[in-house]
Amino acid sequence: MSADVMTRPRSRAAVPAGARRRRSKRKDPGRVLRLYIPLGLYLVFTLVPFYWMLVFALRPAGSTDPVPWPITFEHFETVWNDIGYAVFFKNSVIVGVWSLLFTTVIAVMGGYALARYRFRGRSLFMVVLLCTQFIPGAMMLIPLFSIFKSLGLINSLGSLVLADTVFNLPLSIILMSGFISAVPFTVEEAAMVDGCTRFRGFLAIVLPQLRPGLIAVGSFAFIHTWNNFLFALMFVSKQDSFTIPVGLSYTIGEYSADFGALAAGGVVAALPVVCVFAVVQRYLVHGISAGAVKG
Amino acid sequence: MTTMRRRAVPYLLISPTVALIAAFLVYPIGSVAYYSLQHQNLTRPWANGFAGLDNFRRMLFEDELFWQSLGFTAKWVIVEVGLQLLLGLALALIVNESFIGRGLARSLVFSPWAVSGVLTTGIWILLYTPSTGVLRFLGQPEAAVLGNPDTVFPAVVVTELWRGVPFFAILLLAGLQGIPGELYEAAAVDGAGRTRRFFHVTLPHLRDAIVLATLLRGVWEFNNVDLLYTLTGGGPAQATTTLPLYVAQRAVDSKDFGYGSALTMAGFVILLFCSILYLRLNRFGEDRDR
Numbered sequence: 245m246s247a248d249v250m251t252r253p254r255s256r257a258a259v260p261a262g263a264r265r266r267r268s269k270r271k272d273p274g275r276v277l278r279l280y281i282p283l284g285l286y287l288v289f290t291l292v293p294f295y296w297m298l299v300f301a302l303r304p305a306g307s308t309d310p311v312p313w314p315i316t317f318e319h320f321e322t323v324w325n326d327i328g329y330a331v332f333f334k335n336s337v338i339v340g341v342w343s344l345l346f347t348t349v350i351a352v353m354g355g356y357a358l359a360r361y362r363f364r365g366r367s368l369f370m371v372v373l374l375c376t377q378f379i380p381g382a383m384m385l386i387p388l389f390s391i392f393k394s395l396g397l398i399n400s401l402g403s404l405v406l407a408d409t410v411f412n413l414p415l416s417i418i419l420m421s422g423f424i425s426a427v428p429f430t431v432e433e434a435a436m437v438d439g440c441t442r443f444r445g446f447l448a449i450v451l452p453q454l455r456p457g458l459i460a461v462g463s464f465a466f467i468h469t470w471n472n473f474l475f476a477l478m479f480v481s482k483q484d485s486f487t488i489p490v491g492l493s494y495t496i497g498e499y500s501a502d503f504g505a506l507a508a509g510g511v512v513a514a515l516p517v518v519c520v521f522a523v524v525q526r527y528l529v530h531g532i533s534a535g536a537v538k539g
Numbered sequence: 540m541t542t543m544r545r546r547a548v549p550y551l552l553i554s555p556t557v558a559l560i561a562a563f564l565v566y567p568i569g570s571v572a573y574y575s576l577q578h579q580n581l582t583r584p585w586a587n588g589f590a591g592l593d594n595f596r597r598m599l600f601e602d603e604l605f606w607q608s609l610g611f612t613a614k615w616v617i618v619e620v621g622l623q624l625l626l627g628l629a630l631a632l633i634v635n636e637s638f639i640g641r642g643l644a645r646s647l648v649f650s651p652w653a654v655s656g657v658l659t660t661g662i663w664i665l666l667y668t669p670s671t672g673v674l675r676f677l678g679q680p681e682a683a684v685l686g687n688p689d690t691v692f693p694a695v696v697v698t699e700l701w702r703g704v705p706f707f708a709i710l711l712l713a714g715l716q717g718i719p720g721e722l723y724e725a726a727a728v729d730g731a732g733r734t735r736r737f738f739h740v741t742l743p744h745l746r747d748a749i750v751l752a753t754l755l756r757g758v759w760e761f762n763n764v765d766l767l768y769t770l771t772g773g774g775p776a777q778a779t780t781t782l783p784l785y786v787a788q789r790a791v792d793s794k795d796f797g798y799g800s801a802l803t804m805a806g807f808v809i810l811l812f813c814s815i816l817y818l819r820l821n822r823f824g825e826d827r828d829r
Contacts, residue, residue, distance in 0.1 A: 283633050283644060286626075290648050293662045293701060296673065300665055308671075350555045357552035369553060376564055377755065378810055380762035382783040383803040386574070386790050387567030410563040413556055442548075471655030473765045478791070489657040493769050496661055503671055510661045514654060521653035522646045529713050 300507030319508035332491035347465035355420030373414040408469040423457030463524040579797035594801035608785040627707020652705035656765025714748030
C-alpha cells in the first residue's frame with residue numbers, strides 16, 4: 245500500500261481524486277443535502293456551547309440577553325484578580341511549557357531510535373509503549389501520590405511536569421518515529437560520508453525537516469498538560485500552586501451561582517489551547533497519517 | 540570499540556523513556572498489585588496488614604456498588620464509542636470533501652477536542668442549568684436535567700459527544716487521506732455509485748483505523764474521570780459512577796487504599812481482557828485478502 249502512496253503524483257493537498265472530479269459538477273443539488281446541511285447542523289452543535297460561554301462572560305451580571313451587549317469585562321477582572329486566575333494561569337503555563345520541552349526532546353530521542361535503528365528489544369519497547377495506553381491515570385493516583393510524597397514533590401509543580409511528561413511520552417514517541425521515518429535516510433548518510441558526525445548530521449539535515457513533527461508533538465503535549473485535572477487536583481493542594489483546571493473546578497463548585505465568573509474562567513482556560521489547536525490542527529492530522537502509514 | 544559504542548546508541552536514546560516509564564508507570568502498577576493484597580486504610584491504621592484475597596472477596600460478593608459501577612461503565616463506553624464513531628465518521632467524510640472554507644470548518648468542528656473535561660463541565664452547566672440554559676428555548680423550562688435520574692444519562696452522553704466526536708473525526712480523516720484516489724476512479728469507471736464506493740473502497744481501507752480508534756477511545760472513555768467527576772460527581776444516587784470514578788472516590792474520600800487497589804486491579808484485568816478480545820474479534824493488523 246505504501247508503494248501506491250509513493251508512486252502517486254503528489255498533489256498540493258491530499259484532495260481525493262473523486263473530489264477533484266466532482267468539482268466540475270458544482271451545481272449538484274445533492275451536495276447541499278449531503279454536505280452543507282449536515283455540516284451546518286454540526287457547526288451549530290459545536291459552536292453554540294462556545295457562544296453561550298462567551299455570552300455569559302461578556303454580559304453584565306443579571307442580564308438574560310442572548311446577545312452580550314453592552315460588553316463588560318467585569319467578570320474577567322473578578323476571576324483574574326480576585327479568584328486568582330492570574331496565578332493559576334502562570335502555573336499552567338510553567339507546567340505546560342516544561343512538559344512540552346521534556347516530552348519533545350525525549351520523544352525525538354526515542355523516535356529516532358525506533359525509526360533508524362534495528363536493535364534487540366525494539367519490538368518489546370514498542371509493545372510497552374502501546375500497553376501504557378491502557379493504564380488509567382485515575383488508578384495511578386494512589387501509588388503516584390506516595391512516590392511524589394517520598395520525593396518531596398507534593399505541592400510542587402515539578403510533580404505535575406513529571407507525571408504529565410510520563411503520560412505524554414508513549415504516543416509522542418510513536419508519532420515522532422513516524423515523522424522521522426518520513427525523512428529519507430540517504431540524505432543523512434550523505435552528510436555522514438561528507439564527514440559530519442551522526443549528531444551533526446541529525447541537527448543539520450533531519451531537524452529542519454522535522455518541523456511539522458515537532459509542532460504536532462509539542463502542541464499535543466502542551467494541550468494535554470494544560471488540560472490535565474486529576475493529577476493537579478491530587479498532587480497540589482496549596483492554592484498558589486493550582487493550575488487552571490483545578491481553579492476552574494473550584495469555580496464550578498463555589499461560584500455556581502455566579503455564572504459570569506464561571507464563564508470568564510472558562511474563556512481564560514479555553515483561549516490558549518483553542519488558539520494553539522486552530523494553528524496546528526492540520527499538522528496533527530498529517531502527523532497521525534504519517535504515523536499510521538509507517539506503523 | 541567503535542562498534543560497541545555504536546551498538547549502545549539506540550539504548551542510550553531510549554534510556555530516559557525507559558527510566559521514566561519504569562519509575563512512574565511500571566513500579567506504581569506493581570505497588571497497586573501489592574496493596575490489593577493488603578488492608579491499607581489511612582483512617583484505620585490499626586487494622587493494616589496482609590489481607591490475602593479478602594479485598595477481592597469483599598468486592599465480588601459484598602459490594603453492590605462495584606457491580607453497579609461496572610454495569611454503568613459498560614453502558615457508558617458502548618454508547619459513547621458507538622455514537623462517537625458514527626458521528627465522527629460522518630464528520631470526517633464531510634470535511635474530506637473540497638469546498639470553500641474547508642480549513643476554517645475543520646478548525647471549528649475539531650476545536651472541542653482541545654477542551655478539557657473540567658471546562659466541558661463548566662460550559663455545559665451553563666447550558667443545562669434551568670434558569671440560564673438553552674433548554675428553556677426548546678420548551679423544557681425548569682427541568683434540572685442533571686439532577687433527574689431519567690435525564691442525566693442522555694445529558695452526560697451529549698456532553699461527552701461534544702468533546703469526543705472530533706477525536707474520531709481527526710483520526711478517520713487521517714485514514715481517509717491515506718486512501719489512493721485511483722481506487723475511487725477505478726470504482727467509478729466500473730459503475731459503482733457513491734454508496735457502493737463507500738462500502739467497497741472507503742470502509743475496508745478505514746478498517747484498521749476504525750478498530751484502533753474505537754479501542755483507544757474505548758479505553759479512554761473507560762478511564763475518563765474528569766468530566767463525570769465534575770459534572771455529576773457520579774450522581775444522582777451513584778447513577779453515573781464509572782469504575783475508575785468509584786476508585787477515585789474510594790481512594791480520595793475514604794482513604795481506603797487497600798480496597799481501592801483491589802478495585803484498580805479488577806479494572807486492569809477487565810480492560811486488558813476486553814481489549815485483547817476486541818482485537819482478536821476484529822483480526823486487527825492481519826492481512827486480509829479480498
